[in-house]
Amino acid sequence: MLNKKLNIFQQVRELEGWHAVAFSATLLERMLPNYVLFCEATEFADPAQYRNSLxxxxxxxxxxxxxxxxxxQLEKIEELVPDASDFDNYGVFPAIDVAMSMSACILLIQGEDxxxxxxxxxxxxxxxxxxxxASSEGDITDMEIKQHPLMQWEIETQQELLILLSKCPKNSESCKQLKQLATAEGMTNIGLEI
Incomplete structure (x- = not known):
């Protein structure tokens, strides 16, 4: 499993241009509802800006x-990043992941990262x-994390995405397929229903 994880990062590292951005956008599509749910639960901000940026x-x-x-777009996103120290709600962490991912994707488009x-x-x-x-009772080993259904699903999704990207042309039809892959299960990357 660890090899699979390293293998995924290596394959992602080899993506360039359109394919790298498409990979990022697809993962963001799965992550974005975590930010939306956090904003709705805490009234932190209007999550519409993140949807608009994606x-x-x-x-x-x-x-x-x-x-x-x-x-x-980057400036608007950076204005709406929650500060973990302001919240005692676990949801702030997945929301920050979305913000950092959105910034990384835009910097990738701009050629800065x-x-x-x-x-x-x-x-x-x-x-x-x-x-x-965070959701397990007591300590959990690395092996238990790797074997957890959510982690298995995450790894499988990223692998499926890499395979799909190796075959798909750079067009709007491919974008529809990628969005479909991201939302097919009706859950965010951490298993929250959307």
Whole structure:
């Protein structure tokens, strides 16, 4: 299992351009409801800006000539990052993962972080791991985390995504397929129903 995890990060590291952004956007699609649920539970912020930013990323993927001001998108996202010390609600951590992933994806588009997709991959897996630890009774071993159904699902989803990306052309139809993959189970990456 550890080899699979390393293998995924290695494969993600090799993604470039459109494929790296598409990988990131698909994982973000699974993670975004965690941010929305956090905002609804705490009245922290209006989560619509994050939906708008992710829609802008999908638009950039579907219509390569689309004119999108990602610098402005990044500023809007960074204004809406919760501070973990302000909340005693576990949901703040998955919400921060979404914010960091969204920033990494935009920086990837702008060419400022060529490893943005790896950042998103690790944040998604790390979020699942943290959720498993937080929701387990007592201590949990690394092996138990790796064998947990949520972690298995996360790894399988990322692997399926890598396979799909190796075959799909850079077009709006591919974007629809990727979104479908992200939302097919009706759950976020940490297993919350959407």
């Amino acid at each position: 829609n802008a990323i999908w638009e950039w993927l579907a219509v390569p000539k689309a004119k999108i001001n990602f610098t402005a 060529p490893q943005g997709a790896v950042v998103v991959s690790k944040l998604s897996q790390g979020g699942v791991e943290a959720f498993i630890e």
